[in-house]
Amino acid sequence: MVTQLTGAGLLVAWGGAMIALSYYIYRRQSVNDTEEFITAGGRAQVGLTTASFAVTWMWAGDILGVPQYVGITGVAGTWMYAAPAVLSSFVVIPFALRMRKLFPQGLTYSEYFIERFGNLAHLVVIFVILYTMVLGGVIQLFVGGTVIGGLTGIDPNIVMAVLMGVIGVYILLGGLWGSMTTDFVQFVSALVLTLVFVPLLLLETGGPGQVYEQMVANLGSQASSFLSMANFNAIEDLFLPYALGLGVWGVVSLATWQRVFAVRRDKTSRFLTIGGIGVFTTIAMYSVIGFVGLAAFTDVAPGNLSIEALGLMPDWAAILFLLVALMVLGSSVDSYLTAIASLTSRDIYYRHLNTGASDDQQLRVARGASIGFAIVIFVATVFALGSISFVQLLLIGGIGASALVGPFALSLFWKKASQAGFVTGVVVSQIVTAYLLAASYGIVVSTPALKLWEIMAVGHLVSTGLTAILSAASPDDFHFESIAQEGSEVVADGGVKGGDNK
Amino acid sequence: MMILFWLAEAFGAVDTFFAVIILGIIVGA
Incomplete structure (x- = not known):
């Protein structure tokens, strides 16, 4: 000591x-x-x-x-x-x-x-x-x-x-x-x-x-x-x-x-x-x-x-x-x-x-x-x-990731991913996992009592699935090359627009 | 029914892997 x-x-x-x-x-x-x-x-x-x-x-x-x-x-x-x-x-x-x-x-x-x-x-x-x-x-x-x-x-x-x-x-x-x-x-x-x-x-x-x-x-x-x-x-x-x-x-x-x-x-x-x-x-x-x-x-x-x-x-x-x-x-x-x-x-x-x-x-x-x-x-x-144990705290910290990773990946690599699909996927996933987490600890509700890894998996599936389904139903047609060309003083090669020095 | 860990950690050497882990689990089983 x-x-x-x-x-x-x-x-x-x-x-x-x-x-x-x-x-x-x-x-x-x-x-x-x-x-x-x-x-x-x-x-x-x-x-x-x-x-x-x-x-x-x-x-x-x-x-x-x-x-x-x-x-x-x-x-x-x-x-x-x-x-x-x-x-x-x-x-x-x-x-x-x-x-x-x-x-x-x-x-x-x-x-x-x-x-x-x-x-x-x-x-x-x-x-x-x-x-x-x-x-x-x-x-x-x-x-x-x-x-x-x-x-x-x-x-x-x-x-x-x-x-x-x-x-x-x-x-x-x-x-x-x-x-x-x-x-x-x-x-x-x-x-x-x-x-x-x-x-x-x-x-x-x-x-x-x-x-x-x-x-x-x-x-x-x-x-x-x-x-x-x-x-x-x-x-x-x-x-x-x-x-x-x-x-x-x-x-x-x-x-x-x-x-x-x-x-x-x-x-x-x-x-x-x-x-x-x-x-x-x-x-x-x-x-x-x-x-x-x-x-x-x-x-x-x-x-x-x-x-x-x-x-x-x-x-x-x-x-x-x-x-x-x-x-x-x-x-x-x-x-x-x-x-x-x-x-x-x-x-x-x-x-x-x-x-x-x-x-x-x-x-x-x-x-x-x-x-x-x-x-x-x-x-x-x-x-x-x-009011809370360390393990509970640690696992709640991972809930945000389960809602965002799949939709983020779709937005980066799939031009049809839409805002409606993305927002719905993230928000619904957060609500579902929060409910399931509360149920697993018996806070307000008590069913269904899923294991923690199952709650995380549900979060990933809901967020990614909803984003994909809604985007497929009403697709965006995003041009990725447009991002690097707008509203920036630094151009795509890392140099500076309009000159060699800032 | 390894403490290699120390050597691997000693990583530390201070114009503006998966195969070893799987093998370790198999050998250490």
């Missing part, structure tokens, strides 16, 4: 370092216009973007979640948790390549829906993205308050307020540049956790051979299934809900799209590939914490396996672990907050409320939104901590 004083010192040191770094990048990159704030000028190098993408996907919850999976199903829990997370990076590649070809001037991917369909479709997409991004922030903060508060004895609400205050300030300064630069430092910190502390934990318990023997002894008759990669017993409860929800979450996440638009256009698939595979290796290393837990304890619930196992580390390592946990947590929350600030500035303010807004006005709104939504996420997390 780390003392309250040490915990408070770590929070202050982390906050000071992140704000100082963001101020440095704000000055270095001249983050004084909307394009720099939202897309880092579209010229970020592949190393910075890959690190930022990977560490955004390394959720603080993984440190708890992966050992929990191992505690439930053994070594197979490694790929059951990691594969859906990696799937997102793979699935988003065709979307990203198509979008960067069709819509090179994009600042947020949601603006594409105005060009493709119109304002109604855009408003529907904004709604889904906004609550999905807020939920993403709440999920991270939920874990931060629980873990850091639990390890230090500081009130979780105070921990969460400090976290959101610091993140809100450094995003206000540096926008996406601030997010990606702090992400790089946080990425290196996450590597230290997996490459130094996890092996240290393994050695504290006698090394891999000793851990294996203790696992066999502790698990008894369950050892053969728990030490098999082909243990499919928990696939319906653990793998499928994540694959159908969070497995396609990257396509919906504006945080992913900001990095897609930020990286050089000729490196789009490379950063998604290396970043995605890197997330798998990181999650695989977290599973070792679960192996140690199974070897060291015989009566610990899977959900507590991670904290108990990490408690085996010496005190100095526990303090450094806490600092790394802060880093991993900050990297994800700051990405969602930057995304929300961009959405508020471009998609809501500029596209619907003040279409003649100057660049300065848009930038002011983005900066205001970074503080405003930091408060919203904090309040929502305080509410969530007292």
